[in-house]
Amino acid sequence: MKTLDWLLRLALAGVFICAAILKIANPAAFHAAILTYRALPESLVPVLALWLPWVELCTGIALLWSNHRRAALWIVAALNIVFLAALAQAAWRGLDVVCGCFGRPASVRGAGYLEYLARDLAFLLVAAWLLRREPSSRQAERARND
Amino acid sequence: MDSLRRSWLGILGIASLLAAAACAFDPRARTLLRDPPAPDEILLAAATVHPGPLLWIDARSATEFANGHIPESIPLTLDDWDSQIVELLARWQPGMRVIVYCDDRACGSSRSVAEKLRREYQFDDVLILHGGWSAWKKSQPIPQPR
Numbered sequence: 001m002k003t004l005d006w007l008l009r010l011a012l013a014g015v016f017i018c019a020a021i022l023k024i025a026n027p028a029a030f031h032a033a034i035l036t037y038r039a040l041p042e043s044l045v046p047v048l049a050l051w052l053p054w055v056e057l058c059t060g061i062a063l064l065w066s067n068h069r070r071a072a073l074w075i076v077a078a079l080n081i082v083f084l085a086a087l088a089q090a091a092w093r094g095l096d097v098v099c100g101c102f103g104r105p106a107s108v109r110g111a112g113y114l115e116y117l118a119r120d121l122a123f124l125l126v127a128a129w130l131l132r133r134e135p136s137s138r139q140a141e142r143a144r145n146d
Numbered sequence: 147m148d149s150l151r152r153s154w155l156g157i158l159g160i161a162s163l164l165a166a167a168a169c170a171f172d173p174r175a176r177t178l179l180r181d182p183p184a185p186d187e188i189l190l191a192a193a194t195v196h197p198g199p200l201l202w203i204d205a206r207s208a209t210e211f212a213n214g215h216i217p218e219s220i221p222l223t224l225d226d227w228d229s230q231i232v233e234l235l236a237r238w239q240p241g242m243r244v245i246v247y248c249d250d251r252a253c254g255s256s257r258s259v260a261e262k263l264r265r266e267y268q269f270d271d272v273l274i275l276h277g278g279w280s281a282w283k284k285s286q287p288i289p290q291p292r
Contacts, residue, residue: 024168027175032192042185046178050169054161062157071153096197109197 005133008126009063012076015123016060019102023053033100037086038093055079073131080124087117183276186260190281193245193273201238203246203263205255206279216247216282222259238269247275247282 023030031049034040040048055075062072083101090097091113099108099116108116169175183189193200202219204211211221220237222230238244244263248256256274263269275281 026191027172027178028189028191029195031178032189032195035192042182046182050175050178051162051165054165054168055158058157058161058164062153067149068153068157071150071157074150075154075157098195098197 001133005130008130009069012123012126012130013060013063016056016063016076020053020057020060022102023049023100024057027053030100033098036095036097036100037090038095039086039089070131070134073127073134077124077127077131080120080127083120084117084124087113087120091117181276184274186257186272186274187276188245188273189276190285193275196243199239199242201234201242201244203234203244203256203259204279205246205248205259206253210249210279214279214283216279219247222246223255224258224262227262242271244269244272245275246272247278250278250280253278 027049030053031046034045034049035042056079059072059075059079062068063076065072087097087108090108096109101116169179202216203222204215204219205223206215206221207223208221208226215221220230220233222234244260246256246260246263248254256278260272260274263272277284
């Protein structure tokens with residue numbers, strides 16, 4: 001089971017680090033993608049487009065660092081809830097959006113939303129599973145003292 | 147709980163510092179923050195990832211158009227409106243986004259053409275390319291000498 005946890009954590013970290021690097025490399029494309037969701041005031045979009053990829057990068061790295069793993073998993077879960085909400089509102093409003101998930105522009109419309117919703121839900125479930133398996137800081141401290 | 151909070155603050159704090167450093171050193175990031183597009187403008191990156199069909203309109207002079215233009219764009223100026231609008235009407239289809247450009251941010255011809263299309267032809271999805279032809283030229287790779 002520990003191997004599975006390790007593999008899932010590595011995969012999640014890989015996804016977050018890759019997604020972040022691709023977005024950092026092309027901030028204008030990510031900015032443009034966020035605009036298509038029409039969920040935020042336009043003045044906030046540049047700030048989010050410049051800040052979020054770095055959060056993803058630091059979170060991805062922290063997932064591989066035992067001291068910060070639990071906090072990183074909470075951030076992964078929170079980010080995926082935000083991504084799911086953004087996608088769901090766009091699907092509900094019938095918008096044609098650009099995912100912006102991995103830097104490369106991918107248009108999402110109609111039934112295409114299901115694939116992206118399913119993917120983010122899968123990441124959320126992986127984060128929840130790993131959080132359940134991860135010892136809390138108190139348990140970890142107790143284990144160290146024992 | 148304290149260590150979890152410290153980890154969260156650490157991850158988000160480092161991400162914010164890195165994002166601020168990127169804004170300080172990356173000219174593309176500074177452009178996004180300092181020169182955001184007006185509500186009826188679209189960034190080139192957003193235009194190129196638009197999921198639906200696009201129609202580019204070149205609102206510069208005939209000479210400038212002849213010297214270079216965005217591929218498949220149609221020339222349309224207020225001076226030659228009656229003769230040039232024919233091609234636009236022939237190519238336009240419902241649901242198509244129209245993007246008008248002129249030389250750069252300072253030129254006003256793209257705005258005049260866009261307003262006329264909205265007002266007199268009831269085109270509802272007409273935007274202006276932020277930065278115009280200059281932004282397009284900047285985005286193109288510099289040809290290498292053979």
